[in-house]
Amino acid sequence: MLKSREQLQALRETLLKAINAEKQRIIVCAGAGCVSKGALKIYKKFGEIMSEKKVNFSLELQKEPHSDGVRLKESGCHGFCEAGPLVRIEPQGWLYVKVKEEDCEEIVEKTVIGGKCVDRLAYSENGVIYREQKEVPFYKSQTRIVLSNCDKIDASSIEEYVALGGYTALEKALFDMTADEIVKEITDSGLRGRGGGGFPAGKKWSQVAAQKCAEKFVVCNGDEGDPGAFMDRSVMEDDPHRMIEGMIIAGIACGASQGYIYVRAEYPKAVARLNLAIKQATELGVMGDDILGSGKSFHLHINKGAGAFVCGEGSALTASIEGKRGMPRTKPPRTVEHGLFDKPTVLNNVETFANVSLIINEGAAKFKAVGTENSSGTKTFALTGNIKNAGLIEVPMGTTLRKVIFDIGGGMRDGKKFKAVQIGGPSGGCLTEEHLDLPLDFDSLKKVGAIIGSGGLVVMDEHTCMVEVARFFMNFTQHESCGKCVPCREGTKRMLAILNRIVEGRGEDGDIEMLEELGKFISDMSLCGLGKTAAGPVLSTIKYFKDEYKAHIYDKHCPANACQKLKTIKIDPELCKGCSKCARHCPVLAISGEIKKTFAIDQSKCIKCGTCLDACPFGAIKESWNG
């Protein structure tokens, strides 16, 4: 166990030497996306082939003696999930995309042994081949700071984190700064909470620091429950020490010696990585009692979520850590005064804590240089939906939506037309074409009725029905409502019932007005932040896509050709051979006709289940949304 700053610095130097000694590195992305596409098999294959070919390689960082061979390693998510499995070659920086097991031999032959790039595996777009990762358009417009380690280090190794400058911020916080100075630095940086409303982190810290209470807590919200968001997951899995370092610094600054990380149970790998990281940090001496001989202590505990979206709300989260139902409580008292176990508590999310070491290391001024005046730094986004380059990105605050979707995201998938993007998940709203040049920052988004939320960006094309999207989110929110307050429990239930009717073709005059009325009611009257934002997706889709609602209600027509209950299924008399197979398969006996003559569907009986479509051997049955 390290007992002083000097010992840590000496270790860092040794480790860095070891890394610099490596001749070449094959970095296989082991993020969730690449793993699900076979990355682990590729990693294994590389090992086998290099053993076979007697290449001098190692799987772990070789401290003493240094290895000048090839290093094969798994890293965290590279972000470019769409093009996975990804393999990067360093120091050249070449990126290979959509790598298959069969490609490994060629890579070893040509790249490892021959030192040449396998161009057919490099990313290409419009006939241009981009060998180096940093040249690939997906990466070129990004500023990867918080995620900088994710695609570099082996997250299960604290040594790699330390080698690349890890825990230097902790050193500064422990030995070069007072608690007040740390809080001031965070305040000056303008860092705002990355999890929801964007509350200034420095303000929160200073409020907790000001509390005269012997016991205080630091809590990290890793309950990333928004459907369509996985940024925090990546940080927890791929660079856990960055977040932990931020938490320890928060503890020192605010006078808390105990911390809790609340992680979704759906992220078992994150839980395992964090557990390992805590163990390593404690063993190394950068956490626990008397950190690096400073006399300061900090201990971390992990709580696994048990499946409740509402636990992303602060008071619900602390209730859950306390072993209770995750039901938000009224405020005041605020979490900074009476938080976890009724004690003053700093509660920030994963990405917020991950920014801390950066600010302490580089200084508030440098941090503030990125981003906008009131939203400093970068923001990670999970880019998903009907977009070409789905993946995990990081851009300066204030980057326009257009840049994110078209430059980084590569535009729409399958040449479809951009329609809208849902930001902030079920608490957010949709942005449309008119917002493409809107800078993505806290205040600009708030102005148009959306929130940055945790940073999920779900891109939708012309075939996405906005009424159905609103219904989907309302279904989610209703299901996840804790059930405590009347507006959220009963109000979302009524809104969902109306939306269900509309997408099923049973909308009535007055439905839109009732949705708006209930939406405003729920926003104004709900107990907690989740309730207050629950109607966001409905209100914003009504605002920007009222015509779609009207078409569903008054014309029983879904303009996006998406709502199943609004289609008609017809038999093309030209193609029908009168085999009767469709009639025999129809579960509601809606099809009739004479053998060897044309069959027909009784539209009043048809339930649009589509069984006949699959049954017809001649492709004579077709769906249509045009009445």
Place this chain on the structure above:
Amino acid sequence: MQDTIDYSVLDAAIEEFGAKESSLIAVLQRAQEVYRYLPAEIFPYLSAKLGISEAKIYGVATFYENFSLEKKGKYVIKVCDGTACHVRHSVPILEALRKELGLSAEKKTTDDGMFTVETVSCLGACSSAPAVMVNDEIYPTMNPDKAIALVISLQGVKNA
């Protein structure tokens, strides 16, 4: 059939997390892992050990999605219905799985105790949408046919 309850599992968990109210969720998670559901017998046991009323434990168990008061299958198939999966047609996958296994929204576990089919709000594998998770493993870019093939291959594992 479940055999008598092995309370040593709970004792070990209580030992690990501490005999206090705040350990309840962690202890229930352990019980869920081991028994694959929360047997009724453990409620009075935990109530006495942790000093929490049985009604309160029941309240916690029914609040969180991950706890089941009915026994779950050996393979728990979670069909992701997160936003990204939803817009890439996850519902037909769910329907196909339910049809194949004779399950429904109410009946979630097969009679032989092999499969439980449920939905999950988001697996965080949006780039691989639509995704399905079986126990802890994620299967990317699924469709109804692939899902059924997966079930058949899992059944094969059982028979082998």
Place this chain on the structure above:
Amino acid sequence: MDKKFMTIDGKTVEINGERNILEVARKAGIDIPAFCYDPELSVYGACRMCVFENERGAIDASCSAQPRDGMVIKTNTPKLRKYRKTVLELLLSNHCRDCTVCPKNNKCKLQEFALRYNLSDVRFPNDYNDASKDTSSYSIVRDSKKCILCGKCVRTCNEIQNVGAIDYGFRSSKMKIVTAFDGEIANSPCVGCGQCAAVCPVGAITVKDDSEKVWNALSDPNTEVSVQVAPAVRVALGKEFGLKEGEPLMGKLVFALKALGFDKVYDTSLGADITIFEEAAEFADRLANGGVMPMFTSCCPAWIKHAEHKHPELLNNISTCRSPMQMFASVIKHEYKGDKKHVHVAVMPCTAKKFEAKRDEFTAKDGSKTVDYVLSTQEIIAMIKTAGINFAEAENCPPDNPFEEFTGGGVIFGVTGGVTEAVLRFVSKDKSDKALKEIAYTGVRGLKGVKEATVKIAGKDVRIAVVSGLANADALIEKIEKGEVKYDFIEVMACPTGCINGGGQPRAELKDRILRADGLYKADEAEVKRASDENVLVKEMLSKMDKHLKHELLHTTYIKR
């Protein structure tokens, strides 16, 4: 210190340490509506009826918002009225609206607010969950079709009583109030105190109604029906009959009971006098002969069941004395000499008494229960109204022979500290007004949840604790078990402030309870004899009983649950 003021609906109101804006407003006579708020419970903030608008038009709930100097708010704006109506509509769309046949008809907050906000239409389909009632308990009936999830019952059961029979279960629109495994309440640790029914603003938890059985007995010419009336009942009738809250009305009640057809009407205060004789003797014996100490009182059946569930280790510490109701009933049944079938009814402030009456221990020689039926104050009020008796104009009648005599010591059993005070009067040789006043000032009076006193009895310092509310009792027991405090005699009443606030009484806010307590002390002072040992009738009765008979009629045993 400078005074602080805020402006509510144009009215300037001083802020004086109130815990929230709602309390400030109510102090100023502005009745902000609320379902889930109760000054004695933690703030829940769920119903959202108590909202207010600040100067910027932002809305917040007054139950949780802090009053600040200079604050200007409104509680009755078009927006707030509209939103409150929407809350009511949403609750009503999920509520069984069979109001005319609901036990809470005309006493229901939801009904009251619907009327107050002139609600003429519910714009959503009525789709309440048609679950069946839980009638398993002898004390209460749960009807989830009526529940509005305000959580008062759960908070009462947990915070005030520490019983934990019910809690919040499930979530979102499936949320409901549950026992463990959503089973019957009778199989839970419920003690039947009925405090949940008392706080329930709607008809979701109500007192079990046994009046039909009593009507049947009353109309049977071959049955003689006797009735005893507990002390606390007499001070809880006034408001219901257009008289003053807390006014002692035993005389009128005797008249009304006779009018209903009860053959004999007795006052449980006599039972309380018997209890004092026995309990004082038992305490003196334990004190002198090194018995199990401290000794807990045993009058309250909810406390007894609670101890049987939660404190089996203390069962030997609880006095073996039956409750006054049971002692008296045993004597009444034992002494009955008539030819007719004899049914004995007890009118009680209490719902737990309904359970107590069914206990195996309390069986008369003829195999019947010593108390055949227990009626709560609420039920007897309803019966008097059914019969069309003009209660307010009724004349005062004394109780019947042969059990007509009782003392003030028995009467004060209905309020916290009363049992203890009666014991102290009993052991005091000096029965002068001055001596009784001194006893009253030892610290046993007052509506606080935990009271302490030390008195000299037979030259020894006796340490006394008086608790009401089972959470207070549990906290005290924990302290005793940790050795932090030491007592000789502990009076426990399950309901906060004692039987005047029993679960079977008409609902009493704190201010009503003060009036009821005052009423009981007034009734006590009106008696010539105020110490139980002055009750000649009881003295003679007991002197004729041998040890065996006393044991059979006046004492009991407890079981671990």
